[in-house]
Amino acid sequence: MELSMLLLLVLLMGLLLLLVRGHPKAYGRLPPGPRPLPFLGNLLQMDRRGLLKSFIKLQEKYGDVFTVYLGPRPTIMLWGTEVIREALVDQAEAFSGRGKIAVIDQVFQGYGVVFANGERWKTLRRFSLATMKNFGMGKRSVEERIQEEAQFLMEELRNTKERVHKEIDLVIGSQRPPALDDRTKMPYTDAVIHEIQRFSDLLPLGVPHVVTNDTHFRGYIIPKGTEVYPIxxxxxxxxxxxxxxxxxxxxxxxxxxxxxxxxxxxxPFSTGKRTCLGEGIARTELFLFFTTILQNFSVASPAAPEDIDLTPRESGVGRIPPIYQISFLPRRGG
Structure with a gap:
């Protein structure tokens, strides 16, 4: 009898929590979204093939701003360019907090410029920018170091030996590109790099933000401390x-x-106050590594270009590039 009463009590508490969690008034006037379960939220409703697939379906039903419970607490999802810019740029201060990623937080514990908040984050950001500038970010010295590393990569590629079935020159045909310093003559190379970044989309959900104060956004009230994912x-x-x-x-x-x-x-590096600090140096690295490869090698594949699927595979909150074969054929004089 006591066991039956205990089970009944647990059931009643679960139903009560379900009712409370199902009403946005518990947190404020939140955007619409699927009704959550106690403790688990909407986790059981997520597509096992990847969270992004689930969010696509939810956006189609609830619009560009919707609420998902990834556990007991609400998370606001921002969908589309205009909505993301309205939040991270137009209301940059309100959306400048950084949310926690459980596995990573165990390591960083709120430290580090990426995961810090408040005055700690502002101090670390100023320090990081000054330090990167002192090390030559944006200057010729950093480019020279990147080019040196690129040459090490070239040596590794020359030392690999693969069987090649069909040669396919990308981007530049059989001619060598102009000198790396003359970037104005290489807009197509930049366009290819941009499209690779856009298409690969390795972190589709971005990194969670946190609302720093009670915020009015698109007719909704988002309470302080609520996590926000700009997708x-x-x-x-x-x-x-x-x-x-x-x-x-x-x-x-x-x-x-x-x-x-x-x-x-x-x-691809997000936008607003929490945009990636390393965006400048990352763009430089992508350009120099990519052009150095093209100066020294032609690209070949055993499969025809139209048969190569470049679509990234979803893996949890991220994506990974597909596995395929590629060979680098040394150019004359390269």
């Missing part, structure tokens, strides 16, 4: 900014005259 993939594949977003097409980053053009939806 970067929704911007990088936004059909309002990219025609046929699921196709690989570097030409989308070039204007009619062949010059590189800006696209507001291209935010």
């Amino acid at each position: 970067l993939s929704s911007a990088l594949h936004d059909p309002r900014y990219f025609e046929k977003p699921d196709a690989f097409n570097p030409d989308r980053f070039l204007d009619a005259s062949g010059a590189l053009k800006k696209n507001e939806a291209f935010i």
Whole structure:
């Protein structure tokens, strides 16, 4: 009899929690979303093949701003270029907090410029920017170090031996590209790098933000401390900014005259106050490594280009590149 009463009590408590969790008033006037279960939230409703697939379905039903319970607490999802910019740029201070990722937080415990908050984050950011500048970020000295590392990679590629079935020259045909310093003559190379970044989309959900104070956003009230995910993939594949977003097409980053053009939806390093500190040096590395490879090698594959699936595979909250064979054929004089 006592066991039966205990089970009944647990059931009643679960139903009570379900009712409480099912009403946004417990937290404020939150955006719409699926009704959560006690403790588990909406986790059982997520697609096992990847969270992004689940969020695509929820966006179609609830709109560009919706609430998901990834456990007992609500998480706000921001979908699309315009919504993400409204939050991270137009209301940058309110959305400048950094949310926790449980596995990573066990290591960093709120330290480090990426995961810190408040005055600690501001101090670390200023220190990091000053330190990176002192080490030469944005200067010729850093480019020289990157080029030196690129040469080590070239040696490793020359030492590998693969069987090649068919040679395929990318980007530049059989001619060597111009000197690395003369970047104005290489807008197509930049366009290819942009499209690789957009298409690979290795962190589609971005990194969680936290609202720093009670915030009015698009007619909703988001309480202080609520986690917010600006889903970067929704911007990088936004059909309002990219025609046929699921196709690989570097030409989308070039204007009619062949010059590189800006696209507001291209935010692989996020945007706003928490944009990646290393964006500048990352772009330099991508450009120098990519052009150095193209100067020294032709690219070959045993499969025809149209048979190669470049679509990243979902793995939890991230994506991983597919596995395929590629060979580097040394150019003459390269």
